[in-house]
Amino acid sequence: MEAILDAVVRILKRQGVDAVTTNRIAEVAGVSVGSVYQYFPDKGAIFVALHDRHAEQMGRLVDKAVVEHAGAPAEEMIAALVDALVDAHARDPELFALLDAEVPHRAGGERALETHLRNALRLALAPRSRDLERTLFVVPVLVDALAHAAALHRPARMSLEAAKREAGRAIRAYLRVTS
Amino acid sequence: MEAILDAVVRILKRQGVDAVTTNRIAEVAGVSVGSVYQYFPDKGAIFVALHDRHAEQMGRLVDKAVVEHAGAPAEEMIAALVDALVDAHARDPELFALLDAEVPHRAGGERALETHLRNALRLALAPRSRDLERTLFVVPVLVDALAHAAALHRPARMSLEAAKREAGRAIRAYLRVTS
Amino acid sequence: MEAILDAVVRILKRQGVDAVTTNRIAEVAGVSVGSVYQYFPDKGAIFVALHDRHAEQMGRLVDKAVVEHAGAPAEEMIAALVDALVDAHARDPELFALLDAEVPHRAGGERALETHLRNALRLALAPRSRDLERTLFVVPVLVDALAHAAALHRPARMSLEAAKREAGRAIRAYLRVTS
Amino acid sequence: MEAILDAVVRILKRQGVDAVTTNRIAEVAGVSVGSVYQYFPDKGAIFVALHDRHAEQMGRLVDKAVVEHAGAPAEEMIAALVDALVDAHARDPELFALLDAEVPHRAGGERALETHLRNALRLALAPRSRDLERTLFVVPVLVDALAHAAALHRPARMSLEAAKREAGRAIRAYLRVTS
DNA sequence: CATGAATGAGTGTTCATTCAT
DNA sequence: AATGAATGAACACTCATTCAT
Numbered sequence: 001m002e003a004i005l006d007a008v009v010r011i012l013k014r015q016g017v018d019a020v021t022t023n024r025i026a027e028v029a030g031v032s033v034g035s036v037y038q039y040f041p042d043k044g045a046i047f048v049a050l051h052d053r054h055a056e057q058m059g060r061l062v063d064k065a066v067v068e069h070a071g072a073p074a075e076e077m078i079a080a081l082v083d084a085l086v087d088a089h090a091r092d093p094e095l096f097a098l099l100d101a102e103v104p105h106r107a108g109g110e111r112a113l114e115t116h117l118r119n120a121l122r123l124a125l126a127p128r129s130r131d132l133e134r135t136l137f138v139v140p141v142l143v144d145a146l147a148h149a150a151a152l153h154r155p156a157r158m159s160l161e162a163a164k165r166e167a168g169r170a171i172r173a174y175l176r177v178t179s
Numbered sequence: 180m181e182a183i184l185d186a187v188v189r190i191l192k193r194q195g196v197d198a199v200t201t202n203r204i205a206e207v208a209g210v211s212v213g214s215v216y217q218y219f220p221d222k223g224a225i226f227v228a229l230h231d232r233h234a235e236q237m238g239r240l241v242d243k244a245v246v247e248h249a250g251a252p253a254e255e256m257i258a259a260l261v262d263a264l265v266d267a268h269a270r271d272p273e274l275f276a277l278l279d280a281e282v283p284h285r286a287g288g289e290r291a292l293e294t295h296l297r298n299a300l301r302l303a304l305a306p307r308s309r310d311l312e313r314t315l316f317v318v319p320v321l322v323d324a325l326a327h328a329a330a331l332h333r334p335a336r337m338s339l340e341a342a343k344r345e346a347g348r349a350i351r352a353y354l355r356v357t358s
Numbered sequence: 359m360e361a362i363l364d365a366v367v368r369i370l371k372r373q374g375v376d377a378v379t380t381n382r383i384a385e386v387a388g389v390s391v392g393s394v395y396q397y398f399p400d401k402g403a404i405f406v407a408l409h410d411r412h413a414e415q416m417g418r419l420v421d422k423a424v425v426e427h428a429g430a431p432a433e434e435m436i437a438a439l440v441d442a443l444v445d446a447h448a449r450d451p452e453l454f455a456l457l458d459a460e461v462p463h464r465a466g467g468e469r470a471l472e473t474h475l476r477n478a479l480r481l482a483l484a485p486r487s488r489d490l491e492r493t494l495f496v497v498p499v500l501v502d503a504l505a506h507a508a509a510l511h512r513p514a515r516m517s518l519e520a521a522k523r524e525a526g527r528a529i530r531a532y533l534r535v536t537s
Numbered sequence: 538m539e540a541i542l543d544a545v546v547r548i549l550k551r552q553g554v555d556a557v558t559t560n561r562i563a564e565v566a567g568v569s570v571g572s573v574y575q576y577f578p579d580k581g582a583i584f585v586a587l588h589d590r591h592a593e594q595m596g597r598l599v600d601k602a603v604v605e606h607a608g609a610p611a612e613e614m615i616a617a618l619v620d621a622l623v624d625a626h627a628r629d630p631e632l633f634a635l636l637d638a639e640v641p642h643r644a645g646g647e648r649a650l651e652t653h654l655r656n657a658l659r660l661a662l663a664p665r666s667r668d669l670e671r672t673l674f675v676v677p678v679l680v681d682a683l684a685h686a687a688a689l690h691r692p693a694r695m696s697l698e699a700a701k702r703e704a705g706r707a708i709r710a711y712l713r714v715t716s
Numbered sequence: 717c718a719t720g721a722a723t724g725a726g727t728g729t730t731c732a733t734t735c736a737t
Numbered sequence: 738a739a740t741g742a743a744t745g746a747a748c749a750c751t752c753a754t755t756c757a758t
Contacts, residue, residue, distance in 0.1 A: 017283065022753055023720090032719045033754080043753065104196065105280035111332055134345045137334055138325070142349065145324030146317070153290055155316055166313045170321065173352040201728055202745095211744045212729080222728065375641065380732055381741090390740045391733080401732060459642035462554070469690055492703045495692055496683070500707065503682030504675070511648055513674055524671045528679065531710040559749055560724095569723045570750075580749065 001039050003029045005050050013095055017102040022046075047103050054099060055112035061088055062113075066120045074124050074175060078139070079168045081117075082147055086164050089151030097152050114140040135178045142171050180218050182208045184229050192274055196281040201225075226282050233278060234291035240267055241292075245299045253303050253354060257318070258347045260296070261326055265343050268330030276331050293319040314357045321350050359397050361387045363408050371453055375460040380404075405461050412457060413470035419446055420471075424478045432482050432533060436497070437526045439475075440505055444522050447509030455510050472498040486536065493536050500529050538576050540566045542587050550632055554639040584640050591636060592649035598625055599650075603657045611661050611712060615676070616705045618654075619684055623701050626688030634689050651677040665715065672715050679708050 007029035011020050022043055026033040040046045061084040069077035089096045117140035125135055150163035186208035190199050201222055205212040219225045240263040248256035268275045296319035304314055329342035365387035369378050380401055384391040398404045419442040427435035447454045475498035483493055508521035544566035548557050559580055563570040577583045598621040606614035626633045654677035662672055687700035 101284035141328040149320040170353040173356040174349040177352040463638035499686040507678040528711040531714040532707040535710040
């Protein structure tokens with residue numbers, strides 16, 4: 001299963017989505033097509049699983065940061081969050097850009113990372129905000145968007161660290177006005 | 180050409196990406212397949228054109244807001260920007276979610292809206308910021324992400340207006356710390 | 359009409375039969391598709407006309423040789439015939455090989471050159487042969503096959519002149535046994 | 538594979554080249570289109586294989602005649618050659634005419650029969666000729682052309698046997714002058 | 717469980733042909 | 738007569754999926 005998803009990733013990076021056929025997946029994974037269908041009902045499920053796997057990896061990072069900064073000020077936790085997410089995406093920007101742009105998302109089932117962030121932050125932000133609802137709407141969007149941008153779309157002249165720092169400033173600025 | 184893109188949109192909304200075949204496009208557009216190929220070299224080009232058209236429409240909105248608030252404070256201009264973009268996307272959220280999730284983007288050629296915003300804001304923000312580079316990195320990301328979120332992914336209990344307002348607050352907060 | 363056939367020849371040589379489309383013919387000939395259809399009922403007719411034109415050109419060569427050697431011994435006439443045909447084909451071997459191999463012949467309507475040769479030789483050979491029928495069967499076949507072979511398929515080490523001479527010897531040898 | 542080529546032959550004879558579509562081939566061969574593509578990379582390859590198969594069949598006949606008349610005079614061997622080739626083509630003249638006229642040859646890769654003949658005859662003719670090169674150029678051309686003509690294009694009034702005999706005479710006459 | 721040959725519905729695309737101008 | 742945009746039937750080919758071994 002992991003092997004299959006890894007095969008998809010390899011094909012995706014080497015030749016693009018259009019080269020991702022079930023037969024090629026099997027070949028690259030070193031199994032037979034039949035075996036691919038033992039684990040996934042159809043091709044769509046493979047893409048879903050790929051997105052899910054990524055979401056879970058990011059989710060684990062989020063949980064870890066939340067747990068590790070349970071007592072600390074929200075700003076610190078968020079800085080850690082941004083840090084972890086940016087690093088994770090920066091490890092293979094090409095892949096994550098591809099995942100976003102080319103691999104179909106089946107609209108609606110998504111926003112997994114934002115949702116996860118929202119849930120994870122609910123507790124951490126509860127005491128801070130007069131209107132939790134609105135804060136929990138904005139912060140995950142900022143974290144997700146800025147982390148992606150920092151890792152994948154920052155200007156050529158800006159370092160990863162500088163981008164992280166600026167992302168942190170933006171989120172902190174918002175949190176401050178949400179007293 | 181417009182008719183063809185409109186046909187794609189219609190099929191997309193009614194039956195999803197997989198139903199978008201060149202023959203069906205022709206049928207829905209009321210022309211022959213051959214004519215579709217008179218205007219587009221292949222199916223991929225149709226999707227590209229669809230994304231481009233959307234980007235241009237948003238670009239025009241951006242330009243309009245920038246021009247109309249040329250003398251006004253940046254905050255106001257940005258509020259107008261968010262307003263216009265949110266309204267534009269809110270007019271047909273389903274479509275824009277689809278466009279984002281299912282219609283392949285050909286990774287890399289993208290971020291059109293952010294880029295346009297960046298260029299449009301360069302002048303408006305020039306006097307404000309000590310480090311224009313970083314501001315021009317963050318603001319377009321915030322505008323784009325919050326506008327999309329407000330229009331397409333806001334919590335069920337939050338009104339469009341409330342989402343816009345909150346988006347505005349977040350961006351304003353960042354601009355304030357970027358003296 | 360000539361222009362159209364010339365266009366076909368040009369495309370044929372530059373890009374092969376598969377590139378010969380009616381639209382491309384029109385383009386290369388410098389007219390519109392509609393005009394092509396003014397002169398030819400359909401695409402097949404163009405190929406037929408091409409073969410016919412070639413057959414007529416060869417036919418004229420045959421007639422000329424026959425007329426010019428009307429009084430001379432048959433051997434001489436045949437030598438002239440082979441000479442003329444070989445030269446004609448050797449002028450553009452590539453084209454004639456293409457014409458033979460790739461341009462569909464519509465089986466059965468063919469053997470135009472052999473038939474023409476047969477008719478042209480009927481008189482010249484009449485006095486020589488006890489069985490004209492058989493001679494008129496063999497000689498055109500020899501002339502056609504050897505002329506083509508000499509012009510288009512002779513071994514790399516053999517000169518055109520040598521090939522012609524050898525072709526002549528073969529035909530003469532046959533004529534001699536056909537007293 | 539044999540089944541596929543046989544299907545092509547069947548369609549060719551019944552409905553002509555234009556009816557030879559990959560789907561129809563599959564249908565007539567009793568397999569699926571997919572299976573056709575398991576054995577042949579594309580449609581062109583099928584035609585090539587068809588020509589190749591024919592060339593091999595003829596080649597086997599040539600080899601057999603050469604072997605069986607290894608010690609005998611060259612005249613006899615050639616008579617046997619002509620005999621075998623004429624009979625082979627006469628068994629289904631229509632098909633071989635079609636193969637020649639309508640099935641594209643991909644110019645240049647061809648003359649397979651002549652080449653085979655040339656190689657087969659090299660040994661047999663070696664002692665006879667002062668100039669082997671020229672003899673090996675002419676004889677295969679004569680054998681091929683006369684065998685085809687006898688089988689496929691002889692005058693209506695001439696029997697197969699008579700045509701064979703006359704072909705033999707022509708070749709023998711040439712061999713005699715090539716002492 | 718694994719295999720991978722076989723399947724065939726379905727797709728993108730081409731191109732001969734037409735006909736209103 | 739000439740044009741060339743429009744047509745759409747038809748085709749080569751792919752690839753997700755199955756199932757007998």
